[in-house]
Amino acid sequence: MVVAEHMIWLWVGGGIAFLAGSVLLALARAADRRNYIVQRATPLPLDLVNERDDVWLRGDALSDSPVSAPHFPGAFLVYRYKLEEHVRRTRRTKNGTETYYTWETRETSSGAAVFRLEQGELSIAIDGSAADFKDLLHKTDRIGSWRHSLSYLPCPCTVSAVGSVGDGKQVLEPYQNIPLMVTPKERKDFIRDAERAETLMRFFGFLLFWLGLAAAAYGLFDFTSWPARTSGRFHPAALAAAASLASALFLPVWLIYVFNTFVAYRVRVQNAWRQVDVDIKMRWDLVPQLVSTVKGYMKHEQDVLEKLTSMRGQGASGDTARKIAMEAGVLGLLLKFNVVVEKYPDLKASLPVQRLMRELRAIEEKIAHGRLIYNEAVTEYNQNVLVFPRGLVARVFGFTEMPVFSAGSDERSVPAVGGVS
Numbered sequence: 001m002v003v004a005e006h007m008i009w010l011w012v013g014g015g016i017a018f019l020a021g022s023v024l025l026a027l028a029r030a031a032d033r034r035n036y037i038v039q040r041a042t043p044l045p046l047d048l049v050n051e052r053d054d055v056w057l058r059g060d061a062l063s064d065s066p067v068s069a070p071h072f073p074g075a076f077l078v079y080r081y082k083l084e085e086h087v088r089r090t091r092r093t094k095n096g097t098e099t100y101y102t103w104e105t106r107e108t109s110s111g112a113a114v115f116r117l118e119q120g121e122l123s124i125a126i127d128g129s130a131a132d133f134k135d136l137l138h139k140t141d142r143i144g145s146w147r148h149s150l151s152y153l154p155c156p157c158t159v160s161a162v163g164s165v166g167d168g169k170q171v172l173e174p175y176q177n178i179p180l181m182v183t184p185k186e187r188k189d190f191i192r193d194a195e196r197a198e199t200l201m202r203f204f205g206f207l208l209f210w211l212g213l214a215a216a217a218y219g220l221f222d223f224t225s226w227p228a229r230t231s232g233r234f235h236p237a238a239l240a241a242a243a244s245l246a247s248a249l250f251l252p253v254w255l256i257y258v259f260n261t262f263v264a265y266r267v268r269v270q271n272a273w274r275q276v277d278v279d280i281k282m283r284w285d286l287v288p289q290l291v292s293t294v295k296g297y298m299k300h301e302q303d304v305l306e307k308l309t310s311m312r313g314q315g316a317s318g319d320t321a322r323k324i325a326m327e328a329g330v331l332g333l334l335l336k337f338n339v340v341v342e343k344y345p346d347l348k349a350s351l352p353v354q355r356l357m358r359e360l361r362a363i364e365e366k367i368a369h370g371r372l373i374y375n376e377a378v379t380e381y382n383q384n385v386l387v388f389p390r391g392l393v394a395r396v397f398g399f400t401e402m403p404v405f406s407a408g409s410d411e412r413s414v415p416a417v418g419g420v421s
Helices: 005-040 187-224 236-294 302-317 320-342 345-349 351-386 390-397
Strands: 054-062 076-093 096-112 114-119 122-127 137-143 146-154 157-166 171-173 181-183
Touching (some): 146 157, 157 187, 187 236
Antiparallel strands (some): 137 146, 157 171, 157 181
16 A cells, blocks of 8 residues: 555654654653752852852852953853854755745854852852853844844843852852752742743643644554545544544553652652751751850740750650641740840840851741742642642542641741841
8 A cells, every 4th residue: 555645744743743742741851850959949148058058049240250242242241142144045846946045153152250149248159151041131133144143141230049059158059969050030030930831841742742643643544544534635533533542542651640740749748848857957956055055144034945945855856747736836936035135135245146046047047948848849749639630640549638837827937036137
């Protein structure tokens, strides 16, 4: 049997759509992992960072030696330049030859500066050549048949940076699976846009995957003349059969993908809690030092210290549910402790107390951020458990809702312990 040209095009088009969908799904999975890693980094002011913290920082980017770009004047933190020429080309067609115009790249270059991210009097160094710059600005200048294109960030400008703190808290750098990334967007806007892009990639990935299967199946039915002879024309019966076969082949792939997604999200919830648990343990390890340092000053406030010591004993040995239940009380006690410290000027002026208070505030910032990440992971997991049709898969495989970590009326509030900022 001779294979008609339109059948070949159906199979080729279906194969291309199938591969494109598979690539998009793989990219969506990779973007999901990358977004989660970036999302976990804690937004902190520079005065609270410690070495090897994974942090989001925002401040003014300045450089003593900014880079310069071809054709475009100015000082830049980073640039990517491309020079293109508008040229005429010919190609052969069934009717002979035709002329068309296209832009062809003649030159490219790029550069990135070493710069400082400053917050007030504090700063941290970033090597632009090691950073992944996102959301660059764009300029285009066309002169005759030449087009100059520039993607850039000016110097100075305000940026957000995510990375790992290293070299004695002097540099922000990539470390292990933590990237070094710089963007002019604020953290919440960057994460929102990244999640939207991930959702679109996943949607179109599944759509192209299914369309590829359907196109290949339609070509097969057209080739075998089943369920009806199409004679190279559109036939509803063949289309319905192709859609049914594509759906039957698509369903197990979708089930496996959704099951693996549930497993990944559940692991993220567990990992998010482990990080919160580590920070809570660091808080309780700091309490004995804090109590020992201030008890000589707070002779008339022993009940606060005793409650803090007692709560440490309960919280350090409790399970997850107990620690979550205690958190509102812990925040309330720390706020009360802060009020008491404010009553003792000599205590506030003590350097050891200031150091401990600063450490405690940094830990509380991390706990608050960890609680946010935990709740976001739980919310994402619960949404997938409840939404149709993924909820059906969840019930079949025993995935159930998880509780959020509520610490009171304002979950993001962090006590400004001891007035230290």
